[in-house]
Amino acid sequence: MEAKEDASVSLHHTDSNDVVTKEINIPNDSYNLAYTIYFILGTGFLLPWNVFITAVDYFNYLYPDRSVDRIFAVVYQSVSLLCLLLIIFGFRKFRAYVRINVGFGLYLVALVVVPLMDLFYNKGRSGLHDGFYVTVGVVGLSGVANVLVQGGVIGSVAELPRRYMQAVVSGTSASGVLVSFMRIFTKAVFPQDIHGLRNSAILYFIVAILFMTLCFCLYNVVRQLPVVKHHNKLRNEQKLNQEEFSSYTSIWNVIQTIKWYGFGITLIYIVTLSIFPGSVTEDVHSAVLKDWYAILLITCYNVFDLIGKSLTAVYLLDNTNIALGACFARFLFYPLYLGCLHGPQIFRTEIPVASLTSLLGITTGYFASVLMILAPKTVQLQCSETAGILMVLFLTLGLVIGSSLSWFWVL
Template identity: 75%
Template sequence: MEAKEEATISLLNHNHNKHDNNEEIISKENNIIIPQDSLNLAYIIYFILGTGFLLPWNAFITAVDYFHYLYPDQSINRIFSVVYYSFSLVFLLIIFYFRKFNAYVRINLGLGLFLLALLVVPLIDLFYIKGRSGLNYGLYVTVGAVGLSGVANALVEGGVMGSAAELPDRYMQAVLSGTSASGVLVSFMRIFTKAVYPQDIHGLRDSAILYFIVAILFVVICIFLYNVVSHLPIIKHYNKLRTQVVSQNKRDQNDCSLSTGSIWEIMQKIKWYGFGVSLIYIVTLSIFPGSVTEDVHSIILGDWYAILLITCFNVFDFVGKSLTAVYLLDNANIALGACFARLLFYPLYLGCLDGPEFFRTEIPVISLTCLLGLTTGYFASVVMILAPKRVQLQHAETTGILIAVFLILGLAIGSILSWFWLI
């Protein structure tokens, strides 16, 4: 029995590193019964969790018309971006340092903080703002809610991605596709809530409040589903295998505790993947949503233009991340080369802002925004799926958290660079 267990663990590590389907290979070689993901329930829940931990951020930036009315003299999305990702980065680094903090508690706490942050907007509107614009105290409280969402994101994103990194590739792909689906869902929610109410200040307030209430209900669903997924047989199976790997390595006197040296070894293996993820989001966040929603304008579309551009980006980001389920580029050199090639978006967007008149019209700007979303989604997914497979299974969770750190680092740097478009 012990020999059989060791063979299973060996195969699991081998297949984890080769991106193969662990279930089929291990079951064939060792006659082990692998629980099935009945009705793809675990996959669907990880998809919804990916949607959930980015939904609050997307909710804040997609209500751009509402916040622009309340605070007309502020670069709202640029402020939101810097605050959100700065808080998220700092707290993710703190969480990583104290990584013994239980992931189950971490994720539930983060989802609870998301609820509090989303509740701020409708409550402050009902009891303080009441449709009036230019109230700076309202802006300060809203920015504080955005910062609280950043803290919650650090708690939830690192935990969910670390958990998915220990599972077969399809679950990380589910999380990443879910993050893009979040943007699509929020964009269409905003379009619907804006369309069903009168196009005046009362309609704008009512649509924004309804929009945030729907987002709150979605986070409640995420809390319920997260507490369900850990009890599914397939998740229990992989958690047990991970425990076996750790126990086996300890028996072999291979200490699994993550010292500074072992973390450095992991960093050496994934450094280029991490740099690629950071570069992708530096380019994207320095352009979107700040420049896309605040620096380009349309006489025809009016305040619908920013919402349309955000929707286009989110839809194509979702398409890009979903494409990895059909074709996953397994050549890291090509993927990293594509990350560098995306620097070309800078001169292209400069053309849309200051170039010939044609390039500043709706069609070129919308097309370029769609391409920005597509390349962000696909290449970020490729790099983030491949990175955890560079290490052994017992280090996959740590690698997933490290990749999340690189991701948020890129987002934070990009959000700061977005202010340079104003210079």
């Protein structure tokens, strides 16, 4: 990556009249510091969710009669969707830095509850349903925090050059890779009894708590970097009258402009979440790999999701029609996975399933990254934050629908 910003991608750039705002003397992103911080922030705001899902062995032991993966997913994504709607239509007047800092605080509260509850209440005992309800509650609290942080970060970075959105979305995949490798490590090191599961889960949550603290500090650093301050100043200079910008009419106009990008990303995550992680972790089996199978499949997905999102730094597809066509083509994953579950034995073996899961990951990562990067650049600069938050809304809608559809695999 070049440290110096490319003026052609930093121009927030087009409106209906194809007006271009030219910008010169853009500050350097020294040592790619802003890019690196935004990558870390992208990793951070999805880390708590990945920790809850990765500790599934621990939660399944505590609550054996519950479908933990699916319940967590539906609660987390439904709460996120509701809170996003509230922010877009009611609370957007609170500045992004306020929402983000509050969100990191809520993340820390949610993450601290689980190890404390294990220490003072569960103590490794199975079947304590009150503990399950508390856990589901903090998963919901993490959903609130996610909206505040993710919506705020993506909304803010939508006003910056494309490379910073690419950094954030790549970071979201790095979160999954980090936790997957942590899970492999803990499974290899700790015994697979209740003591090992407890130690593994507590390690996940301690790492996440430390990472959230780091993200809180780094976010307040990146706001002061010259390149970020420069683009914020540019945004403020071009900003429309606040009442006009905040009106429902303005929001509707942005939706009309980015609707196909939003529709595409919704389709991407409907397909992905209806298959992953529920079907991958619960419905496929290996006599050779046994309980390692699901862990390795999740790792495959996360690694290839990161590869897909990283590829947009090398080649960014600018053709919206091709990207949307690819989103529809991904519905082919349904019959392919059905073949892996119920088809001939050759399709139900490890290599076909792992290959298909990797393909699911790389296509999710690449096309989601393309749409997230392009959408905010189709509107005026002063509407870029709104476009970024709305893309998070479309993404979350796909996650909610996909999480709900995942139940059909067990019907």
